[in-house]
Amino acid sequence: xxxxxxxxxxxxxxxxxGRVALVPYIAAGDPSPEATVxxxxxxxxxxxxxxxLGVPFSDPMADGPVIQRATERAxxxxxxxxxxxxxxxxxxxxxxxxxxxxxxxANPIERMGYAAFSQQARAAGVDGLLVVDCPPEETGEFxxxxxxxxxxxxxxxxxxxxxxxxxxxxxxxxxxVYYVSLKGTTGSASLNTDAVAERLxxxxxxxxxxxxVGFGIRDAESAVRVARHADAVVIGTKLIETIExxxxxxxxxxQVQAAAAAAKQWLGTIRAALDADRKPITTAG
Numbered sequence: 682x683x684x685x686x687x688x689x690x691x692x693x694x695x696x697x698x699g700r701v702a703l704v705p706y707i708a709a710g711d712p713s714p715e716a717t718v719x720x721x722x723x724x725x726x727x728x729x730x731x732x733x734l735g736v737p738f739s740d741p742m743a744d745g746p747v748i749q750r751a752t753e754r755a756x757x758x759x760x761x762x763x764x765x766x767x768x769x770x771x772x773x774x775x776x777x778x779x780x781x782x783x784x785x786x787a788n789p790i791e792r793m794g795y796a797a798f799s800q801q802a803r804a805a806g807v808d809g810l811l812v813v814d815c816p817p818e819e820t821g822e823f824x825x826x827x828x829x830x831x832x833x834x835x836x837x838x839x840x841x842x843x844x845x846x847x848x849x850x851x852x853x854x855x856x857x858v859y860y861v862s863l864k865g866t867t868g869s870a871s872l873n874t875d876a877v878a879e880r881l882x883x884x885x886x887x888x889x890x891x892x893x894v895g896f897g898i899r900d901a902e903s904a905v906r907v908a909r910h911a912d913a914v915v916i917g918t919k920l921i922e923t924i925e926x927x928x929x930x931x932x933x934x935x936q937v938q939a940a941a942a943a944a945k946q947w948l949g950t951i952r953a954a955l956d957a958d959r960k961p962i963t964t965a966g
Contacts, residue, residue: 684831686780686808686809686831686832686833686855686856687778687779687780687781687808688731688780688782688808688809688833688855688856688857689833689856690780691730691731691779691780692730692856692857692891692912692913695730695912696891696912699959700730700955700956700959701908701911701912701913701914701955701959702730702731702857702891702893702912702913702914703728703729703730703731703904703913703914703916703948703951703952703955704729704730704731704732704733704782704893704895704913704914704915704916705724705729705732705733705915705916705917705920705944705948706733706734706735706784706895706915706916706917706920706921707720707721707724707732707733707734707735707751707917707920707921707924707944708734708735708737708748708751708752708754708755708921709734709735709736709737709755709760709765709768710737710754710755710756710758710759710760710764710765711751711752711754711755711760711921711924712751712754712924712925712928712936712937712940713754713758713936713937714755714758714759714760714764714768715937716936716937716940716941717734717765717768718768718771718772719937719938719940719941720924720940720941720944721734721768721772721776721779722772722775722776722941723941723942723944723945724944724945724948725776725779726945727944727945727946727947727948727949727952728948728949728951728952728953728956729779729948729952730779730780730913731779731780731781731782731809731913732779732780732781732782733782733783733784733811733915733917734765734769734781734782734783734784735748735751735752735784735785735917736762736765736783736784736785736786736789737752737755737756737760737761737762737765737785737789738752738785738786738788738789739752739756740786740788745918747918747921747922747925748917748918748921750925751921751925761789762785762789762790762793762798763793763801765783766801766802766805766807767805769781769802769805769806769807770804770805770806772806773805773806777806780808780809781806781807781808781809782807782808782809782810782811782835782856783802783807783809783810783811784810784811784813785811785812785813786812786813786814787812787814787815790812790823795822795823795826796826798826799823799826799827799829799830799832800830802830802832803830803831803832807832808831808832808833808856809832809833809834809835809855809856810827810832810833810834810835811834811835811836811837811859812834813837816836816846816849817836817846817849817850817852817853817854818849820834820853824853833854833855833856834853834854834855835854835855835856835857835858835859836850836853836854836858836859837858837859837860837861838850838858838859838860838861838884838888839860839861840861840862840863840876840880844887847883847884847887847888848887850888851887851888851889854888854890855890856890856891857890857891857892857893857912857913858884858888858890858891858892858893859893859894859895859915860877860880860881860884860892860893860894860895860911861895861896862876862877862880862894862895862896862897862898862907863896863897872896872897872898872903872906872907874903874906874907874909874910877894877907877910877911878909878910881894881910881911891912891913892911892912892913893911893912893913893914893915894907894910894911894913894914894915895914895915895916895917896915898914898915898916898919899916899918899919900919900951901950901951901953901954901955902954904916904951904954904955905954905955905958908955908958909958914951914955916948916951919947920944920947920948923943923944923947924940924943924944926943927939927940927942927943927944928940
């Protein structure tokens with residue numbers, strides 16, 4: 682596949698203009714399968730640069746209670762990985778530009794088969810894949826299948842990652858690396874920006890692609906603080922809480938519209954704050 686991956690194109694353009702990528706995460710199929718595509722479009726309209734879609738799975742390891750509830754709602758309504766790929770293809774009919782990353786666990790992909798998944802994901806319009814329980818040492822054949830289909834393997838790094846693990850990730854990661862800023866699960870509240878900055882400096886000694894930061898980013902203020910050091914800001918738990926609350930308050934039959942409107946409004950405040958804090962680009966000459 683010779684054409685540029687959308688992730689690379691988006692991150693390069695953002696870096697050229699001094700902007701940080703805003704990467705919202707939603708659980709595909711929540712609050713309903715019918716809401717996924719409208720939510721994706723609403724997030725792009727709000728200023729999302731890359732979309733992360735959670736692949737529903739019954740036994741998550743890294744997800745906190747908010748995302749677990751979202752996943753349970755999606756599974757209860759029949760959400761599956763093949764159905765998610767259909768939704769990505771539907772989104773692509775109207776949006777051929779915004780990068781899409783799937784984030785989930787190995788089991789649903791293994792059930793489909795590495796080759797079949799990679800081919801179907803490419804056909805749908807997927808650009809990247811983050812498999813939480815698939816470390817770089819075990820990618821092997823799967824990484825080859827992804828590469829043949831132009832899909833970037835994305836990996837997590839944590840505060841506890843050793844130099845050896847960072848180097849292993851650096852050898853195989855494409856697109857960006859996702860730094861988990863906190864120990865524990867998604868939705869944790871305490872974020873030490875100085876510690877994040879120090880850790881990113883160390884990671885960049887080995888990792889030469891962009892580094893995104895997630896976990897613990899819950900509002901515009903924390904997003905801006907992280908963005909001063911990161912190439913991308915990943916935000917999920919608070920967004921899903923916002924969607925959850927909007928659906929609970931919406932009249933019957935209006936939940937999809939309410940979810941999309943609430944997500945767009947809330948993420949828009951994050952985008953505006955990030956852009957307001959952007960440093961101007963100066964050119965020599």
